[in-house]
Amino acid sequence: MSQATTPTRSARHAAPLVLALGIGLLSGCSGDEGAADAAPSSSAPSSSAATSSAEASTPASSAPATSAPAEAESETVAVTEGEMFIELSEDSLGAGTYTFEVTNTGNMPHDFVVEQDGDDVVGTDVLQPGESTTLEVDLAPGDYVFYCSVGAHRAAGMEMTVTVA
Known part of the structure; x- marks a missing residue:
């Protein structure tokens, strides 16, 4: 019987790991949006994050003026x-x-x-x-x-x- 419970216990432990891994992969795919993704804990930081993202993109886009x-x-x-x-x-x-x-x-x-x-x-x-x-x-x-x-x-x-x- 301990063999029957061991796979169930392993499956219970594997599910959060698989979920965390999936979230990590999705977060990794967001690339440049990391600053915006990290900030939305409340609406006030989100708007300041949007402002800082806009400010960050303005200097970056004015640096390579040709592109x-x-x-x-x-x-x-x-x-x-x-x-x-x-x-x-x-x-x-x-x-x-x-x-x-x-x-x-x-x-x-x-x-x-x-x-x-x-x-x-x-x-x-x-x-x-x-x-x-x-x-x-x-x-x-x-x-x-x-x-x-x-x-x-x-x-x-x-x-x-x-x-x-």
């Missing part, structure tokens, strides 16, 4: 890839910085490559079905080809020509 404006000017375009197609959420693109949110909705691996004048400008890693990633690129005026470089996908029609004005 803050680039993010503000970046336009996000959704890219959907599937079996032998690429679709963009925008019909026309002007010169500027773009963040392409690429999602593979198909059943085969795909990637997303930006080409100009026959040279690859930038591309993603190969995305498995259901995977997504982002890709940031500065587009100057000109003609581009967006395509999938996996296997013979491009030859099968997985490309599109885009003119950036």
